[in-house]
Amino acid sequence: MKEAYIAVDIGASSGRLMKSNYELDDRITLEEVHRFKNGFSQKDGHDRWEINRLIEEIINGLEKVKQSGIEKCYVGIDTWAVDYCLIDKHGCLKEAPISYRDDRTKGAVQEFTRHYSLEKLYEKTGIQIQPFNTIFQLLAEDQQKLREAHQLLLIPDYIGYVFTGKAVTEKTNASTMQLLNPESKNWDGELLKLVGLREEQLPPLVEAGTVLGTLLQEKFPTRDLPEATFITVATHDTASAVIGTPGCGENWAYISSGTWSLLGIETTLFNVSRQAFFENYTNEWGAHNTIRFLKNIMGMWLIQEVARMQKYQYSYAELAEQAAAAPGFQQFIDVNDPVFLNPDNMIEALQSYCRNTNQKVPETAGELARCIYDNLALCYAVELEKMEGLTGTGEKINKLHIVGGGANNLFLNQLTANAAGIPVEAGPGEATAIGNILMQMIATGIFNNLEEARKVIQKSFDFSIHQPEPFDNQIIEAYKSMIEGAKK
Known part of the structure; x- marks a missing residue:
């Protein structure tokens, strides 16, 4: 057997x-x-x-x-x-x-x-x-x-x-x-x-x-x-999810997308510069002497809590459909603001944030979901740009892998590709479990190293590819301006 x-x-x-x-x-x-x-x-x-x-x-x-x-x-x-x-x-x-x-x-x-x-x-x-x-x-x-x-x-x-x-x-x-x-x-x-x-x-x-x-x-x-x-x-x-990410060869970044969105790169060097400290990037240890240089982003927690507050009236797929039908980029919010960490009511927290910053208040399920997905995509795009600057190599990230449960959100994946201006490869959704298993297989001699194990992921699981579509960069600049203003 x-x-x-x-x-x-x-x-x-x-x-x-x-x-x-x-x-x-x-x-x-x-x-x-x-x-x-x-x-x-x-x-x-x-x-x-x-x-x-x-x-x-x-x-x-x-x-x-x-x-x-x-x-x-x-x-x-x-x-x-x-x-x-x-x-x-x-x-x-x-x-x-x-x-x-x-x-x-x-x-x-x-x-x-x-x-x-x-x-x-x-x-x-x-x-x-x-x-x-x-x-x-x-x-x-x-x-x-x-x-x-x-x-x-x-x-x-x-x-x-x-x-x-x-x-x-x-x-x-x-x-x-x-x-x-x-x-x-x-x-x-x-x-x-x-x-x-x-x-x-x-x-x-x-x-x-x-x-x-x-x-x-x-x-x-x-x-x-x-x-x-x-x-x-x-x-x-997150360490297991990164092992289960099929990044290979290209200058790639990842988002482990679940309750949290962990956006980063795999490297072997610690970056403890003043700028990395100021931007609150982390250097978590990975398997086989790697470093996960990444940014913690609040992630799917926001939509999970909105769904819970609505007593799960809509599935996540239905919320994504309603978001796609709602007008885009009506609000700019800082998804990492502490008010969203563990509010009694996420819907009220989102609405209060918009009200306090003199923005249109999202009311319907679709508007709330669109607000969350728009701002997650914008946050991802801005943090990718920051991360490129922090690495100091001058090299552009040319592919973003989204893994974990959030990889199944095709609407958010496309928004992210558009805002970031790079291709997004989404999947596998169970990257964490896959990384867990690959580590067991390396330990028992089936694979010799991470590179060898990751090649098997591409053969074994399905992915969706999202090419960037034209995007108004003024939206990103307006987002940056609003977030900086809210922090002050």
């Missing part, structure tokens, strides 16, 4: 188990085994993830894997970044982990600057300043709980620990904590001390592609599970 590979891929709004095999014609298959919802809820005064339910859903998915006839498999886990679990000396979870969207970090960046320069922090870590970064979460953490914790585990590492009993800290995800030093390739003692964390509380750092251990069947005596070997893949979902 062929070796089976299982990707456990959990994002901020949903999770899935995807099954894959390597075929003799140099293709990989991908099949969804189990899908489930994810989200946070208020408990004990904070927005917390239901981590135990996520683990139960993974068990349910693994049972389905066994029921499909698979006795043995490899498993890799990826999730969102920055959030963590505190573990006691008995190896038990102290409390449900707090979401990065919780308001406990409000004011944490300002508090941090009383002790340390943000520019120095950026020079030391290469990571953008975001109030939800782990370093600021730790600053806002209950210090007694932090001192009493035996270990701190990032979300995917905690899940792997539950299934194998082995505790590690995978590097691609660890870099988002803003506590790693690129020069030493290790934890920065000065920053750990500043937030009250001891290095012995952090499990050993490991590279993506490290074998973690085997499933402890005795922990789940009532469940019929396959014999599973867990591999620590690139556990940050």
